[in-house]
Amino acid sequence: MSEKKAQLVIDGKEAAIELPVYTGSTGPDVVDVQSLVSQGVFTYDPGFVSTASCDSDITFIDGGKGVLLYRGYPIEQLAEKSNCLETCYLLLNGELPNAESSTEFAQQISSHINVDEQVHHVFNGFSHDAHPMAMLIAAVGGLAALYHDSLDIDNAEHRMQVAHRIIAKIPTLAAMCYRHGINQPFVEPHGTLGYAENFLHMMFGTPGADPQVSPILSKAMDTIFLLHADHEQNASTSAVRLTGSSGANPYACIAAGIAALWGPAHGGANEAVLKMLYEIGDESHIEDFILRAKDKDDPFRLMGFGHRVYKNFDPRAKVMCQICDEVLDDLGVHDDPLFRIARKLEKIALEDDYFIERKLYPNVDFYSGIILKAIGIPTSMFTVIFATGRTPGWISHWNEMLSHPYRIGRPRQLYKGHTKRDYP
Numbered sequence: 238m239s240e241k242k243a244q245l246v247i248d249g250k251e252a253a254i255e256l257p258v259y260t261g262s263t264g265p266d267v268v269d270v271q272s273l274v275s276q277g278v279f280t281y282d283p284g285f286v287s288t289a290s291c292d293s294d295i296t297f298i299d300g301g302k303g304v305l306l307y308r309g310y311p312i313e314q315l316a317e318k319s320n321c322l323e324t325c326y327l328l329l330n331g332e333l334p335n336a337e338s339s340t341e342f343a344q345q346i347s348s349h350i351n352v353d354e355q356v357h358h359v360f361n362g363f364s365h366d367a368h369p370m371a372m373l374i375a376a377v378g379g380l381a382a383l384y385h386d387s388l389d390i391d392n393a394e395h396r397m398q399v400a401h402r403i404i405a406k407i408p409t410l411a412a413m414c415y416r417h418g419i420n421q422p423f424v425e426p427h428g429t430l431g432y433a434e435n436f437l438h439m440m441f442g443t444p445g446a447d448p449q450v451s452p453i454l455s456k457a458m459d460t461i462f463l464l465h466a467d468h469e470q471n472a473s474t475s476a477v478r479l480t481g482s483s484g485a486n487p488y489a490c491i492a493a494g495i496a497a498l499w500g501p502a503h504g505g506a507n508e509a510v511l512k513m514l515y516e517i518g519d520e521s522h523i524e525d526f527i528l529r530a531k532d533k534d535d536p537f538r539l540m541g542f543g544h545r546v547y548k549n550f551d552p553r554a555k556v557m558c559q560i561c562d563e564v565l566d567d568l569g570v571h572d573d574p575l576f577r578i579a580r581k582l583e584k585i586a587l588e589d590d591y592f593i594e595r596k597l598y599p600n601v602d603f604y605s606g607i608i609l610k611a612i613g614i615p616t617s618m619f620t621v622i623f624a625t626g627r628t629p630g631w632i633s634h635w636n637e638m639l640s641h642p643y644r645i646g647r648p649r650q651l652y653k654g655h656t657k658r659d660y661p
């Protein structure tokens with residue numbers, strides 16, 4: 238039972254309403270307002286700025302300090318010492334794998350990496366210039382058709398198999414979106430390659446030929462997937478949880494997450510950052526764009542800047558910036574104009590009172606696009622990369638929710654429409 242209490246006094250109500258207050262292992266306390274509906278009132282929190290939708294053990298963010306922990310491990314340490322598959326295991330299972338469980342997990346993922354021929358045909362319904370995010374939503378929805386009747390989401394083993402399948406197949410489907418977009422045949426996954434390495438092989442390889450993937454680019458891709466793997470209750474993860482709360486097919490839940498991620502305010506920002514840097518075009522234009530970003534009458538926002546939770550540097554952006562330096566250097570691209578504009582833009586913005594007052598810092602999307610472009614990935618594929626990286630987090634949250642008693646999510650509203658009136 239909760240030790241702490243909150244008192245809510247509402248004008249017109251005789252007695253104060255007493256509400257339990259819960260304390261997590263770290264982070265802000267929460268006030269349990271579930272009983273308010275029986276008192277005839279709702280809380281009101283558009284955008285869920287001050288609302289905890291659930292409890293979770295997976296990821297912790299301290300936005301004020303720029304801290305991001307996956308199952309307690311700082312993202313900087315995981316980016317330096319771990320790898321994408323090990324981090325997938327950590328998010329899903331709660332602990333780092335030992336050598337034996339790591340090998341077994343990698344074999345599980347490898348065994349599910351191929352995609353059924355029926356899903357290949359989903360792509361035939363799309364023109365080659367279709368946005369790859371639309372294709373990815375459809376392809377993952379297609380998995381829901383394949384794996385539905387025999388699936389018992391209340392069975393923990395079935396849920397773990399779903400997690401292995403979707404973590405394994407999402408890079409294959411992502412690469413298929415790209416290959417369809419360039420009107421080239423799909424490249425089969427190669428059994429001996431690592432997770433990110435196989436993805437780049439399926440993207441840029443030649444069907445039937447031996448893989449030739451740069452170890453430097455594989456490592457950069459692996460770290461980019463790792464950095465995107467989870468981020469607490471963001472919009473797309475909340476979409477996965479809300480969809481899952483109705484008992485929907487888990488692949489349909491992931492498709493819902495992909496759809497929510499697509500928007501430029503969320504995962505679509507990485508694509509929007511590149512377009513913005515191209516539009517700026519030269520360092521001499523930066524000041525004009527900063528003025529536009531500050532102009533309330535101009536819808537333009539500095540893409541890749543600001544965050545609902547981080548009011549300090551996004552720790553992922555710092556790692557991403559380091560990778561940028563390394564990859565561009567390794568590729569001999571010592572003076573990428575876009576990277577130069579991005580660095581200058583960051584410097585100017587961080588010295589500007591408008592951004593300082595609002596605690597607007599670069600987020601995960603600010604530098605990722607520059608690396609992806611250097612790897613050879615087209616801008617339209619950037620959010621597909623984000624979705625591929627985030628899938629382990631989405632399915633871990635889905636599994637966590639279904640591992641405990643849960644109720645369908647059903648928010649209420651402040652109604653401001655017509656009161657009852659008779660039909661004339």
Ligand code: SDX
Binds near residue numbers: 467538546595600
């Ligand atoms: C991701 O939630 C997550 O965890 C998401 C994510 C994840 O890993 O899942 O971290 C991934 O989505 C990162 C964010 C990517 N989006 C962008 O880079 C798009 C640009 N950023 C903004 O649209 C905005 O900062 C948001 C959407 C990220 C956050 O919006 P909020 O929290 O609703 O903040 P707000 O719109 O209320 O802004 C507060 C103030 C406003 O000014 P005032 O009205 O107070 O004068 O800051 C201003 C905003 O106008 N502002 C910006 C700005 N972001 C906020 N002004 C100019 N440029 C910006 N980028």
